[in-house]
Amino acid sequence: xxxxxxxxxxxxxxxxxxxxxxxxxxxxxxxxxxxxxxxxxxxxxxxxxxxxxxxxxxxxxxxxxxxxxxxxxxxxxxxxxxxxxxxxxxxxxxxxxxxxxxxxxxxxxxxxxxxxxxxxxxxxxxxxxxxxxxxxxxxxxxxxxxxxxxxxxxxxxxxxxxxxxxxxxxxxxxxxxxxxxxxxxxxxxxxxxxxxxxxxxxxxx
Amino acid sequence: xxxxxxxxxxxxxxxxxxxxxxxxxxxxxxxxxxxxxxxxxxxxxxxxxxxxxxxxxxxxxxxxxxxxxxxxxxxxxxxxxxxxxxxxxxxxxxxxxxxxxxxxxxxxxxxxxxxxxxxxxxxxxxxxxxxxxxxxxxxxxxxxxxxxxxxxxxxxxxxxxxxxxxxxxxxxxxxxxxxxxxxxxxxxxxxxxxxxxxxxxxxxxxxxxxxxxxxxxxxxxxxxxxxxxxxxxxxxxxxxxxxxxxxxxxxxxxxxxxxxxxxxxxxxxxxxxxxxxxxxxxxxxxxxxxxxxxxxxxxxxxxxxxxxxxxxxxxxxxxxxxxxxxxxxxxxxxxxxxxxxxxxxxxxxxxxxxxxxxxxxxxxxxxxxxxxxxxxxxxxxxxxxxxxxxxxxxxxxxxxxxxxxxxxxxxxxxxxxxxxxxxxxxxxxxxxxxxxxxxxxxxxxxxxxxxxxxxxxxxxxxxxxxxxxxxxxxxxxxxxxxxxxxxxxxxxxxxxxxxxxxxxxxxxxxxxxxxxxxxxxxxxxxxxxxxxxxxxxxxxxxxxxxxxxxxxxxxxxxxxxxxxxxxxxxxxxxxxxxxxxxxxxxxxxxxxxxxxxxxxxxxxxxxxxxxxxx
Numbered sequence: 001x002x003x004x005x006x007x008x009x010x011x012x013x014x015x016x017x018x019x020x021x022x023x024x025x026x027x028x029x030x031x032x033x034x035x036x037x038x039x040x041x042x043x044x045x046x047x048x049x050x051x052x053x054x055x056x057x058x059x060x061x062x063x064x065x066x067x068x069x070x071x072x073x074x075x076x077x078x079x080x081x082x083x084x085x086x087x088x089x090x091x092x093x094x095x096x097x098x099x100x101x102x103x104x105x106x107x108x109x110x111x112x113x114x115x116x117x118x119x120x121x122x123x124x125x126x127x128x129x130x131x132x133x134x135x136x137x138x139x140x141x142x143x144x145x146x147x148x149x150x151x152x153x154x155x156x157x158x159x160x161x162x163x164x165x166x167x168x169x170x171x172x173x174x175x176x177x178x179x180x181x182x183x184x185x186x187x188x189x190x191x192x193x194x195x196x197x198x199x200x201x202x203x204x205x
Numbered sequence: 206x207x208x209x210x211x212x213x214x215x216x217x218x219x220x221x222x223x224x225x226x227x228x229x230x231x232x233x234x235x236x237x238x239x240x241x242x243x244x245x246x247x248x249x250x251x252x253x254x255x256x257x258x259x260x261x262x263x264x265x266x267x268x269x270x271x272x273x274x275x276x277x278x279x280x281x282x283x284x285x286x287x288x289x290x291x292x293x294x295x296x297x298x299x300x301x302x303x304x305x306x307x308x309x310x311x312x313x314x315x316x317x318x319x320x321x322x323x324x325x326x327x328x329x330x331x332x333x334x335x336x337x338x339x340x341x342x343x344x345x346x347x348x349x350x351x352x353x354x355x356x357x358x359x360x361x362x363x364x365x366x367x368x369x370x371x372x373x374x375x376x377x378x379x380x381x382x383x384x385x386x387x388x389x390x391x392x393x394x395x396x397x398x399x400x401x402x403x404x405x406x407x408x409x410x411x412x413x414x415x416x417x418x419x420x421x422x423x424x425x426x427x428x429x430x431x432x433x434x435x436x437x438x439x440x441x442x443x444x445x446x447x448x449x450x451x452x453x454x455x456x457x458x459x460x461x462x463x464x465x466x467x468x469x470x471x472x473x474x475x476x477x478x479x480x481x482x483x484x485x486x487x488x489x490x491x492x493x494x495x496x497x498x499x500x501x502x503x504x505x506x507x508x509x510x511x512x513x514x515x516x517x518x519x520x521x522x523x524x525x526x527x528x529x530x531x532x533x534x535x536x537x538x539x540x541x542x543x544x545x546x547x548x549x550x551x552x553x554x555x556x557x558x559x560x561x562x563x564x565x566x567x568x569x570x571x572x573x574x575x576x577x578x579x580x581x582x583x584x585x586x587x588x589x590x591x592x593x594x595x596x597x598x599x600x601x602x603x604x605x606x607x608x609x610x611x612x613x614x615x616x617x618x619x620x621x622x623x624x625x626x627x628x629x630x631x632x633x634x635x636x637x638x639x640x641x642x643x644x645x646x647x648x649x650x651x652x653x654x655x656x657x658x659x660x661x662x663x664x665x666x667x668x669x670x671x672x673x674x675x676x677x678x679x680x681x682x683x684x685x686x687x688x689x690x691x692x693x694x695x696x697x698x699x700x701x702x703x704x705x706x707x708x709x710x711x712x713x714x715x716x717x718x719x720x721x722x723x724x725x726x727x728x729x730x731x732x733x734x735x736x737x738x739x740x741x742x743x744x745x746x747x748x749x750x751x752x753x754x755x756x757x758x759x760x761x762x763x764x765x766x767x768x769x770x771x772x773x774x775x776x777x778x779x780x781x782x783x784x785x786x787x788x789x790x791x792x793x794x795x796x797x798x799x800x801x802x803x804x805x806x807x808x809x810x811x812x813x814x815x816x817x818x819x
Contacts, residue, residue: 020370020371023370024294024295024366024370024371027294027365027366027369027370028294028295028298028362028363028365028366031362031365031366031396032362034396034397035358035396035397035399035400036400038396038397038398038400038401039400039401039403039404042400042401042404042405042434042437043404045433046404046408046419046430049430050419050425050426050427053418053424053426053427054425055418055423055425130415130416130417131415131417131418132418132424133418133424133425134418134419134421134424134425134426134427136418137411137417137418137419137426138419141407141411141417141419159795159798159799160798163798163799167801172801176798
């Protein structure tokens with residue numbers, strides 16, 4: 001919209017919804033997350049179908065170590081909190097705090113990825129490779145899809161931080177920050193389900 | 206060059222029509238080749254593997270690369286005009302959706318020249334589609350449909366947001382034309398159905414290219430899983446296809462009966478119910494798989510339930526015509542041909558919904574007859590109806606009614622000749638997807654008639670192409686409202702100007718334009734003063750983003766291939782090509798994010814100048 005360029009002086013209270021473009025982006029992204037929900041739902045369905053298909057390989061209760069996964073969960077849930085702080089800062093028009101909290105979110109995301117890679121490497125050493133059996137294939141696909149989403153989110157939010165440094169907080173950049181935080185929450189919610197359905201249910205057999 | 210970078214929904218619509226039309230011809234030729242092989246018993250023209258490739262590509266092409274883009278063509282060309290919007294919500298994403306579809310379709314069809322097309326049927330059931338039993342072609346199927354599917358998905362999101370957020374003042378949901386309503390529900394179905402096929406295709410791809418075990422029973426996999434994933438997508442898909450056709454028929458019947466659509470709100474409600482039930486019935490494609498009597502009964506009953514809202518629609522169309530001033534234009538002929546034909550397809554659908562009877566029909570020509578009655582007799586008739594109806598709004602020229610009637614009658618008669626006998630061929634036991642049959646088993650005559658019908662449909666299609674060419678050579682002389690129609694798109698010049706509406710119109714009721722005409726107004730009441738119009742800039746990025754995925758697709762498909770040239774082995778076997786392709790896409794995404802598009806303005810003076818010309 002035309003007012004996008006000279007609105008920096010008087011930023012509205014909810015800058016992400018100030019323009020039609022912003023509103024469209026928010027609604028479109030919510031719908032996209034609806035599609036993502038079906039995507040992960042289908043991956044969960046696949047995993048639940050195949051999780052006992054070990055064909056003589058390592059089974060879930062012998063494989064998973066809840067300690068690493070517990071830390072991953074703690075880190076990722078905390079990163080959801082920090083992204084909320086970033087949004088609160090955005091609504092107060094505090095650019096530095098916004099970018100700072102986003103940076104913390106990125107760091108936590110990176111730690112989560114590090115732990116996940118460490119976990120996967122350990123599993124592979126125990127013979128639980130992608131091609132070992134149907135359980136392994138569906139496990140790596142589900143958890144790996146989530147990991148790829150985290151990795152994409154880390155890259156994306158890093159890019160947004162750089163943009164924020166250059167362009168500041170405007171009605172153009174605000175929707176970008178907002179949808180990135182929506183995305184990040186979504187990834188967290190998926191992880192809660194992975195923690196429950198894959199790891200906890202895996203432990204009880 | 207303008208066509209590669211355009212973000213104008215009307216031009217993207219035309220691109221969808223061109224690409225969809227091209228693939229429709231390709232799929233049609235495949236169909237005719239199939240019918241040539243089956244014309245006489247014991248023919249050996251397209252034997253075994255070749256026949257499998259033909260029938261697989263016929264189905265896949267027609268559903269994913271012809272029907273879907275043609276509908277997207279209509280949604281692009283018409284929906285923003287019907288709701289009084291200047292463009293879609295995300296013009297850039299719209300263009301990206303088209304190019305993804307195009308490159309996906311291109312990749313799939315290149316399989317013909319690169320070692321054979323997919324040959325596992327359009328449903329690609331595992332384990333037939335695993336690399337043990339089928340050729341390289343299925344790789345093209347999984348990768349090509351994957352890329353095209355992403356394009357469809359983002360297109361669906363785009364139209365949902367457009368219809369929710371971009372309606373003109375006064376255009377409430379219950380004043381939207383029925384085509385827009387069906388486009389809306391179809392987009393919602395796309396949003397929730399396509400991710401399922403995406404996952405299914407990813408799993409098949411992982412099995413084939415990276416030694417996964419999803420469908421490897423020996424490694425703990427499960428082949429029925431594929432059927433569920435495919436049909437959880439696949440059944441909503443048939444409603445994704447047919448609902449916009451219902452919308453087109455509703456517009457055409459109402460316009461050419463000069464009556465408001467009978468039971469508008471029940472039409473809207475029926476569309477929603479069909480959309481909802483569409484997700485509840487996928488297992489009726491799997492009755493013979495052996496899910497057990499309880500599951501079969503539930504899915505059978507749910508399937509029959511869909512006949513209720515569909516029947517509501519049929520009767521509403523009939524009551525719309527009742528007592529109307531019916532004009533038998535070509536568009537209306539298609540609509541009138543649609544109604545009984547689609548009812549016949551619906552009736553065989555209810556027959557197939559009875560699980561015990563389905564055990565007899567399954568995998569026979571009866572099923573082939575059924576789904577061609579709904580897809581060709583429903584969807585394709587609807588598409589042709591819409592083409593004749595909206596052609597002036599899209600191109601500024603009216604198609605020839607005379608040639609159109611030749612087209613209609615050849616195609617209509619040819620269609621029934623082709624597919625009506627197939628019901629009986631199926632009932633007396635002819636299996637589908639088999640390349641030949643023996644003489645003197647009662648199959649000869651009906652197969653011969655069926656093939657003749659296919660040729661007649663071919664002649665009809667040629668008549669349509671001739672019509673397009675002679676019309677294309679005429680002057681652009683269509684008036685704003687050649688049919689004395691009812692909805693907003695007919696309030697603006699034909700073809701619609703770049704900015705659609707000089708001033709956003711104020712909508713005062715259902716059938717917005719008709720309401721103004723009845724109030725004695727020549728045009729819509731504007732809802733805003735004349736001012737400069739903001740337009741989005743064109744961009745080449747969608748083209749390159751899609752090209753990147755196209756290249757990456759080849760990179761992954763040939764990751765384990767051994768080439769004669771050592772250099773190619775290095776490039777492909779280390780996934781360098783795949784990485785390169787993905788990098789192109791990601792860099793384009795980065796550029797899109799970093800550089801804000803400020804767009805440009807059409808000034809008031811320019812608008813007034815154009816106003817004079819129009």
